[in-house]
Amino acid sequence: MSDLHEPVLAWYDEHARELPWRSTAAGPWSVMVSEFMLQQTPVARVLPVHEQWLRRWPTPAALAAETAGEAVRAWGRLGYPRRALRLHAAATTIVERHGGQVPASYDDLRALPGIGDYTAAAIATFAHGRRHVVLDTNVRRVLARVATGEEFPAAGVTKGERTLAAELLPEDEPTAATWSVAVMELGALVCTAANPRCPACPLADLCAWRAAGHPAYDGPPRRAQAWAGTDRQCRGRLLAVLRDTEGEVTAARLDAAWSEELQRARCLAGLVEDGLVVRTPRGTYALP
DNA sequence: GAGCCGTGGTA
DNA sequence: TTACCAAGGCT
Numbered sequence: 001m002s003d004l005h006e007p008v009l010a011w012y013d014e015h016a017r018e019l020p021w022r023s024t025a026a027g028p029w030s031v032m033v034s035e036f037m038l039q040q041t042p043v044a045r046v047l048p049v050h051e052q053w054l055r056r057w058p059t060p061a062a063l064a065a066e067t068a069g070e071a072v073r074a075w076g077r078l079g080y081p082r083r084a085l086r087l088h089a090a091a092t093t094i095v096e097r098h099g100g101q102v103p104a105s106y107d108d109l110r111a112l113p114g115i116g117d118y119t120a121a122a123i124a125t126f127a128h129g130r131r132h133v134v135l136d137t138n139v140r141r142v143l144a145r146v147a148t149g150e151e152f153p154a155a156g157v158t159k160g161e162r163t164l165a166a167e168l169l170p171e172d173e174p175t176a177a178t179w180s181v182a183v184m185e186l187g188a189l190v191c192t193a194a195n196p197r198c199p200a201c202p203l204a205d206l207c208a209w210r211a212a213g214h215p216a217y218d219g220p221p222r223r224a225q226a227w228a229g230t231d232r233q234c235r236g237r238l239l240a241v242l243r244d245t246e247g248e249v250t251a252a253r254l255d256a257a258w259s260e261e262l263q264r265a266r267c268l269a270g271l272v273e274d275g276l277v278v279r280t281p282r283g284t285y286a287l288p
Numbered sequence: 289g290a291g292c293c294g295t296g297g298t299a
Numbered sequence: 300t301t302a303c304c305a306a307g308g309c310t
Contacts, residue, residue: 034306035306035307036307037306038305038306038307039305039306039307039308040293040294040295040304040305040306040307040308041294041295041296041305041306042295042296042297042304042305042306043305043306044297044305045295045296045297045305046306077294077295077296078294078295079293079294079295079296079305080293080294080295080307080308081293081294082293082294082308082309083293083307083308086308113308114307114308114309115308116307116308116309117307117308118306118307118308119306119307119308122306134306136306136307137304137305137306137307138305138306139306155289155290156289156290184306187306188305188306193303193304193305194298194299194303194304195299222303222304224301224302224303224304225292225293225294225302225303225304227294227295231292231293232292232293232294232295233294235293235294236294236295239294270293274293
């Protein structure tokens with residue numbers, strides 16, 4: 001399967017997007033911030049917020065010196081605001097335990113809040129040039145199609161998947177790093193979830209899914225994410241009020257943001273529990 | 289391992 | 300319009 005390398009690397013050399021966190025001028029912190037923001041969030045929406053963050057907090061120490069609430073506020077509408085909390089906490093740990101430098105080792109990164117297997121491998125690879133299996137949704141989809149002949153990978157990462165990805169990883173460290181970002185980019189731009197651009201794919205002639213005639217996905221249905229009326233929507237509404245207000249917010253303001261009382265109370269308690277909101281002694285609410 | 293956690297763009 | 304989904308992590 002190592003005959004996949006050359007076509008993918010050549011394609012990446014020609015078609016890679018120029019992104020701020022890929023610039024030679026970008027440091028490990030820029031990469032780390034981007035990886036947090038890109039968790040489940042499209043590049044287009046990350047770009048402006050990433051730029052603001054790096055300008056305001058050019059180092060982990062700069063972010064750590066702020067309150068967590070300012071990180072949540074600056075997160076804006078990227079979604080999953082607990083990521084902002086975790087990034088702030090990770091920056092604090094980096095200052096306290098790593099001399100203010102983003103760690104290069106997978107294990108050190110993996111131990112930070114908000115960093116799971118993917119993000120640890122991604123930062124070690126993209127920020128420090130280390131050699132790790134970087135298995136995100138893009139890579140998984142490309143491998144499922146090219147090697148397994150299925151349209152989509154299983155719900156969770158399988159052992160076989162990880163083994164395959166490890167076998168495909170080039171031995172040479174810098175080449176492995178380029179390969180990892182190249183396969184991700186191929187999945188993001190060509191081998192997309194919907195309407196893949198097979199005619200533009202450098203692996204078209206080697207692709208098992210294409211050879212099989214693009215059979216439709218027949219695995220278990222992926223349950224749609226409910227939204228309207230859910231706690232997630234309610235939490236989003238409540239936090240938006242806090243984000244868009246300097247200082248404290250009265251309970252009445254939050255009452256106005258969501259009419260269903262029981263659900264509102266449950267969600268507010270959840271936000272406090274998560275550390276995204278604090279209740280003041282006066283009974284008002286604020287960002288931490 | 290399944291469920292939960294935001295948001296907005298696209299077809 | 301509804302449904303899908305976009306560089307996951309945590310419990």
